[in-house]
Structure formats: structure tokens, C-alpha cells
Amino acid sequence: MKIGSFLTLEAFEQELGDYDKYRCKVVDINEQYVYIDYPVHVKTKRTSTFRIGTHIIAEYIGEDQSVYRFNTVIKEKRKGKIPTLVIELPKEDEIKRVQRRQYVRVEASVDVAIHSASQKFSPFTTVSTDISGGGLSIVVPKHISIGESEEIYLHLVLPMHSGKYYYLHLSGEIVRVIKNESSANTASIKLLSLSEQDKQVIILYCFEKQREARQKETL
Numbered sequence: 001m002k003i004g005s006f007l008t009l010e011a012f013e014q015e016l017g018d019y020d021k022y023r024c025k026v027v028d029i030n031e032q033y034v035y036i037d038y039p040v041h042v043k044t045k046r047t048s049t050f051r052i053g054t055h056i057i058a059e060y061i062g063e064d065q066s067v068y069r070f071n072t073v074i075k076e077k078r079k080g081k082i083p084t085l086v087i088e089l090p091k092e093d094e095i096k097r098v099q100r101r102q103y104v105r106v107e108a109s110v111d112v113a114i115h116s117a118s119q120k121f122s123p124f125t126t127v128s129t130d131i132s133g134g135g136l137s138i139v140v141p142k143h144i145s146i147g148e149s150e151e152i153y154l155h156l157v158l159p160m161h162s163g164k165y166y167y168l169h170l171s172g173e174i175v176r177v178i179k180n181e182s183s184a185n186t187a188s189i190k191l192l193s194l195s196e197q198d199k200q201v202i203i204l205y206c207f208e209k210q211r212e213a214r215q216k217e218t219l
Contacts, residue, residue, distance in 0.1 A: 001060050001068070003029055009039050010057040011050065022048060027084050033075065035084040042107065043129065050074045050085060058087070059098065067098040105132035106209040110158060112138055117151040117171070128156075129186060133194075133203040140177070140185040150174045154189070158205045161212075166201050170194065 001007075009022040022039035029035065038047045050056070054074045062068050070090040078084045108131045115123045124144055129137045136156075140146055156168040176188040194202075 001026060001029070001034070001062070003027065005060050007036060008042075008059045010059075011048075011054060024085075027082055029089065032089055033086050034072075034089050035078070035086055037082055037084060039085070049077060052076060056087070068095050069098050070095045104203075104206045104210055105130055106206045106213070108205070108209050110156060112136075112157075113155040114138070115153040116146075117153060120150060121146055131202065132206060133199055135172070135175070135188060135190045137186055137188050140187050142184065146174060146177060146187060148174050148177055151192075152189070158201060160205065161208050166205075168198050168201065170198065 003026050005026045007024050007026065009024060011020055011022065021042040023042060024036040024039040027035045027037055038049055040047055052074050056072055056074065057069060058072055059067055059069045071094070072087045072090060075086045075088060078086060107129065109127045109129070110131065111125065112128055113123065113125050121144055124141060126139045126141065129139060131137075150173070152172050152174065154170050154172055156166075156170065158166040158168065160166065171192045172189040173192055174187050175190050178186045178188075180186070
């Protein structure tokens with residue numbers, strides 16, 4: 001980790017009962033502390049300052065392209081040309097190398113149509129919040145009652161940078177449903193029986209989105 005490194009932060013949100021993710025940049029670093037700019041929520045794009053004493057989990061990509069993770073805490077806030085939050089610099093033995101996931105998961109809003117394999121709910125259209133070669137998360141309208149372990153059919157539309165659109169007809173299983181009082185519910189889906197061709201199309205789409213995100217970071 002060095003000045004200019006990007007960090008992904010996870011902080012537990014009491015209202016949601018889940019961890020929310022944020023992105024920030026290392027502004028300065030010394031033997032004791034890391035100074036980061038104000039984190040931006042990955043989904044809402046809103047800036048957060050966090051409370052002093054907030055415990056967070058931070059991840060970054062090392063020079064060997066491996067992902068590293070450590071636990072830390074917000075120590076103070078500092079004003080200046082770039083307002084910063086101060087977090088504790090972990091000791092070397094407190095930084096853990098993370099096993100990379102089999103598939104890259106990226107934020108992506110693509111059109112999805114969902115059908116129940118057992119006719120337990122009416123078909124509906126929605127959008128994804130993220131996607132990988134092994135699954136995706138979707139927004140679930142409030143009037144739809146969908147449960148974990150349900151098998152579904154889904155139709156995805158993936159727009160590529162070339163201008164070409166891929167229309168995929170897939171099967172999946174609901175592995176998790178997150179209910180939110182103030183916003184729409186979300187559900188995580190594991191894709192089942194993917195053909196090699198469909199899998200490669202999704203992975204290519206994810207790589208394109210990942211490259212697009214990196215280009216934005218360097219602007």
C-alpha cells in the first residue's frame with residue numbers, strides 16, 4: 001500500500017444490518033497512520049465521513065496484483081486542501097492476503113427478466129446491481145415475494161463496448177434475499193448449468209466493465 005493506492009472499505013450499517021462498501025484513495029501515509037480522502041459509497045456515490053471510532057475492513061491491490069485485507073479504525077478527521085480521515089496503519093502480520101474469487105464481480109446495471117421455475121411468483125423485469133461469471137444480484141420490487149433456494153429462469157441483456165448486444169437465457173437459484181424497509185429489496189442469484197459460451201460472454205462483459213472503472217479512476 002502506498003500513496004495513490006485505492007482502498008475498498010467495508011463498514012457495518014446498523015440500518016441495513018449488512019456491510020456497505022466504499023471507495024477511497026490513500027492521500028498520505030507514515031509509520032503510524034494512513035490518510036484517506038472521504039470515502040464514496042460504491043452504489044449511491046455519496047460521500048461519507050464516518051464517525052471517529054468506526055471499525056472498518058480495508059482492502060487494496062498490492063504490487064503483485066494480489067488482494068490484501070486488514071481491520072482498522074477511524075482515528076480522526078483532518079481539514080485541509082483535501083479533507084482526510086485518519087486510520088491506523090496495520091502491522092505487517094495484521095495484513096492478510098485474500099484468495100481471489102473464481103470470477104471477477106463488477107457493479108453493473110443490466111436489464112433482467114425473472115421467471116419462477118415453479119410458478120411461485122409472477123414474472124417481472126428488473127435491473128442487476130452487480131454481476132460475475134458465477135452469479136448476479138438484482139433489485140426485487142416490493143410486491144414480489146421471492147424466497148431463498150427458489151429456482152428461476154432469467155433473461156439478461158449484455159451491451160458490449162463494440163455496440164453488440166448479447167441476449168442470454170439462463171437458469172439460476174436464489175441464494176440470498178436482503179429486505180430493506182426504505183428501499184427496494186435485493187436478491188443474490190447463483191447461475192446454474194451455464195454453457196461455456198454464455199460463461200465466456202459474461203466474463204468478457206465483466207472485464208470490460210472492470211477496465212471502464214479503472215479508466216475512470218485515473219481521470
